[in-house]
Amino acid sequence: MKISARHREGVTVLDPKGKITIGAGDVALREAVGEALVAGSSKILINLRGVSTCDSSGIGEMVAAYTTVKNRGGELKLCALPAKVSDVLQITQLITVFEIYDSEDEAIASF
Amino acid sequence: MIVPQPEVLVAISSKYENIEFVQTAIEASLFLLALDEETSFQIGLAVREAVANAIEHGNSEDADKRVEVRCRCENERVVVQVRDEGEGFDLENVPDPLEPNNLLNTSGRGILFMNEFMDEIDYTFGADGGTMVTMKKSITLAPKVARPIEEE
Numbered sequence: 001m002k003i004s005a006r007h008r009e010g011v012t013v014l015d016p017k018g019k020i021t022i023g024a025g026d027v028a029l030r031e032a033v034g035e036a037l038v039a040g041s042s043k044i045l046i047n048l049r050g051v052s053t054c055d056s057s058g059i060g061e062m063v064a065a066y067t068t069v070k071n072r073g074g075e076l077k078l079c080a081l082p083a084k085v086s087d088v089l090q091i092t093q094l095i096t097v098f099e100i101y102d103s104e105d106e107a108i109a110s111f
Numbered sequence: 112m113i114v115p116q117p118e119v120l121v122a123i124s125s126k127y128e129n130i131e132f133v134q135t136a137i138e139a140s141l142f143l144l145a146l147d148e149e150t151s152f153q154i155g156l157a158v159r160e161a162v163a164n165a166i167e168h169g170n171s172e173d174a175d176k177r178v179e180v181r182c183r184c185e186n187e188r189v190v191v192q193v194r195d196e197g198e199g200f201d202l203e204n205v206p207d208p209l210e211p212n213n214l215l216n217t218s219g220r221g222i223l224f225m226n227e228f229m230d231e232i233d234y235t236f237g238a239d240g241g242t243m244v245t246m247k248k249s250i251t252l253a254p255k256v257a258r259p260i261e262e263e
Contacts, residue, residue, distance in 0.1 A: 056160055
């Protein structure tokens, strides 16, 4: 999986592409969120439109990112969930934990 | 008489980077069953989770220990067995990831995914160690595609 970062209206937007799964994608996500925090960002949006699969390890990394950012007084939100990612968030009941938006524009406006 | 379908066996050393290979191999072996994308995805993810558990919790990431995955189709069900060489575990001691206090745990959701995506899960613990997880899922075979051959 590859993750690129960009900035929009004071929000760091992360664009993961591919699989957020054990052994590769989960570590990449952790590193990307860590770099955003080190750079001083407190508003982080993960745009998941390019993610094809997310396993339990990937979900775990999203939770870790959420709590890390929150514990530092920041906000981490999700947008543009593909059906397969939405399904696993439903199964794990994390759909009630994360702040999730259909579109990036809506998510940006919410910060 | 129904002729048994061939069984696919994939054996790997206990390294996380091998999980992708196992999932790809199992999904490829199911290709002839012409499963819908959703079913194929669910089986593939359940296999991924079972193998990850076997590597992490079963074999304690010891690369010298193997994980074996067997996959076959019987009676319009896909049957996947994942065997490790570990010490086994007590299902009763596995925390429920849906308990409110566990919702923000960063691990422990693999069995939840397996239960969600497959119809039946059984665990067998060998007398000499090792755990075998057997997962079954009912499927709908496309007409005349990979249907078991009936002998005269």
